[in-house]
Amino acid sequence: MIRAALIWLLTALPALAASEDIVAGLSQNRVSITADFDGSEILIYGAVKRTAPAPEGALHVIITVEGPSRALTVRKKERTAGIWINREAVQIASAPSFYAISTTGHLRDILTETENLRHQITIPRAIRAVGISQQAQNAPEFLEALIRVREAEDRYRLRERSVHFTEATLFRADVVLPANLTEGLYRVRIFLTRDGQVVDRIERQINVRKEGLERFLFNMSRDQPLIYGLLSLLIAVGAGYGASAAFRFIKR
Amino acid sequence: MQIFLPIADLSVNLFLLLGIGGVVGFLSGLFGVGGGFLITPLLFFIGIPPAIAVATGANQVVASSVSGVLAQVKRKAVDFPMGFVLLAGGLVGSALGVWVFARLTAAGQVDLFVQLSYVLFLGLIGLTMFWESVVALRRVNRPGAPIRRSHTHNWIHGLPFKMKFRASGLYISVLPPLAVGALVGFLAAIMGVGGGFIMVPAMIYLLGMPTKVVIGTSLFQIIFVTAFTTVMHAVTANTVDMMLAVLLILGGVIGAQFGAQVSGRLKAEQLRILLSLLVLGVAVKIAADLLLRPSELYTITPGLLP
Numbered sequence: 001m002i003r004a005a006l007i008w009l010l011t012a013l014p015a016l017a018a019s020e021d022i023v024a025g026l027s028q029n030r031v032s033i034t035a036d037f038d039g040s041e042i043l044i045y046g047a048v049k050r051t052a053p054a055p056e057g058a059l060h061v062i063i064t065v066e067g068p069s070r071a072l073t074v075r076k077k078e079r080t081a082g083i084w085i086n087r088e089a090v091q092i093a094s095a096p097s098f099y100a101i102s103t104t105g106h107l108r109d110i111l112t113e114t115e116n117l118r119h120q121i122t123i124p125r126a127i128r129a130v131g132i133s134q135q136a137q138n139a140p141e142f143l144e145a146l147i148r149v150r151e152a153e154d155r156y157r158l159r160e161r162s163v164h165f166t167e168a169t170l171f172r173a174d175v176v177l178p179a180n181l182t183e184g185l186y187r188v189r190i191f192l193t194r195d196g197q198v199v200d201r202i203e204r205q206i207n208v209r210k211e212g213l214e215r216f217l218f219n220m221s222r223d224q225p226l227i228y229g230l231l232s233l234l235i236a237v238g239a240g241y242g243a244s245a246a247f248r249f250i251k252r
Numbered sequence: 253m254q255i256f257l258p259i260a261d262l263s264v265n266l267f268l269l270l271g272i273g274g275v276v277g278f279l280s281g282l283f284g285v286g287g288g289f290l291i292t293p294l295l296f297f298i299g300i301p302p303a304i305a306v307a308t309g310a311n312q313v314v315a316s317s318v319s320g321v322l323a324q325v326k327r328k329a330v331d332f333p334m335g336f337v338l339l340a341g342g343l344v345g346s347a348l349g350v351w352v353f354a355r356l357t358a359a360g361q362v363d364l365f366v367q368l369s370y371v372l373f374l375g376l377i378g379l380t381m382f383w384e385s386v387v388a389l390r391r392v393n394r395p396g397a398p399i400r401r402s403h404t405h406n407w408i409h410g411l412p413f414k415m416k417f418r419a420s421g422l423y424i425s426v427l428p429p430l431a432v433g434a435l436v437g438f439l440a441a442i443m444g445v446g447g448g449f450i451m452v453p454a455m456i457y458l459l460g461m462p463t464k465v466v467i468g469t470s471l472f473q474i475i476f477v478t479a480f481t482t483v484m485h486a487v488t489a490n491t492v493d494m495m496l497a498v499l500l501i502l503g504g505v506i507g508a509q510f511g512a513q514v515s516g517r518l519k520a521e522q523l524r525i526l527l528s529l530l531v532l533g534v535a536v537k538i539a540a541d542l543l544l545r546p547s548e549l550y551t552i553t554p555g556l557l558p
Contacts, residue, residue: 229486240318
């Protein structure tokens with residue numbers, strides 16, 4: 001009898017753990033950058049779906065919002081002959097243009113290093129910098145500087161304990177997208193962790209696009225650069241002439 | 253009120269842009285400089301990426317120069333033949349400058365070179381102009397002192413291919429204006445400016461043109477150089493931000509008209525002393541940026557090294 005119960009427990013426990021699923025939604029899955037765009041706030045909400053009672057251990061939620069990545073060069077200024085000039089440079093293969101982490105607890109308590117490696121959750125993990133140690137003497141300092149500069153620009157942020165978790169079931173997080181957004185697909189990942197292990201994860205996308213006049217100007221500058229350039233000139237000459245004519249009229 | 257710039261990819265205050273355009277436009281109308289050497293650093297300062305600041309600044313300079321030159325044409329203060337000669341030299345110099353700029357970019361030290369050129373040329377020209385103006389003002393205040401002629405005869409007048417420039421009252425060889433045009437065109441391409449701040453003193457001190465026609469003629473030539481630059485940037489690098497340009501232009505053309513009005517009321521020496529102070533101020537600011545320890549040693553640029 002006891003043996004049977006033990007066997008049941010052993011086989012059922014992993015199943016129980018896996019039976020905690022995330023159900024989540026976003027307040028909007030597209031962001032339109034129009035002429036008066038001044039940042040946007042995304043509400044991420046969700047619940048934990050269970051088919052059995054919750055197992056032991058505190059449940060935590062980690063939410064990451066990640067903008068399109070691109071290659072970067074980080075340069076360091078050094079004093080040479082009295083003036084500060086760029087000397088060493090490190091090339092970063094790929095770094096997200098935006099990266100925000102919101103959690104229910106301190107990251108070091110709710111996520112193990114192995115799981116972080118596997119899912120690439122923290123900011124240093126989200127940046128792919130392979131083989132930078134050969135490029136400069138203190139290559140890690142360049143990586144730290146990249147994170148420091150982007151944090152100052154509000155492009156990278158870590159908001160621990162900013163997700164509100166109600167009765168270990170319902171959660172919500174508000175992520176403010178800044179005004180200097182890069183166009184593209186933004187990846188939203190929601191991780192459910194227990195004892196540092198990721199129990200479940202889901203992924204959603206937010207499409208950030210320029211709209212209206214912004215879209216029109218951007219497309220024209222790329223598709224018809226000559227016409228775009230000449231149009232810019234025409235506006236300049238027209239405005240210059242118009243102002244001159246208007247002032248003559250006023251003076252009369 | 254914020255406005256999103258489609259090419260620069262960032263949101264900036266609308267009135268800040270109108271204000272920058274207005275102030276630079278006023279100075280451009282006042283001194284007959286395009287204002288590129290002011291607008292480009294100002295745009296850097298508010299966070300516009302350098303490539304976009306340079307290209308869009310050039311577009312704004314076209315507008316304020318057109319606005320300014322029309323006011324000057326009405327006062328018959330534009331020497332058109334001289335303008336065309338300068339322009340011919342300017343286009344050659346500009347093409348050469350674009351080539352050197354590309355080579356420097358490949359070497360990765362273009363920023364430093366641009367900053368050093370700013371400090372060197374603005375500093376040199378500012379100091380020369382300041383000194384000359386102070387001497388001229390002293391002479392005005394001390395009647396009876398020997399008066400220097402507006403154009404003294406020197407080696408320049410011995411050169412061949414002489415041409416009459418009626419509006420300037422000059423009969424000189426076309427070689428010096430061609431050379432001045434080429435030098436200014438070269439620097440304009442490298443520094444991303446119209447080059448008025450070099451052109452104006454060069455016309456006064458090298459060519460001996462009367463101050464009255466210098467401003468109009470310089471503006472006339474700047475229109476073409478910056479128009480060429482704008483289209484080049486739009487085609488090769490897609491760095492002209494039309495939204496940004498329209499706002500700067502709106503402030504700029506109005507400012508330029510006021511500037512031209514005030515310029516008619518000030519004495520040439522006073523005008524020159526003010527311009528020299530402005531030029532020196534910008535030179536000192538850029539020199540300080542090079543000499544003082546920056547608060548952040550690291551900079552991030554998109555893309556990999558070539």
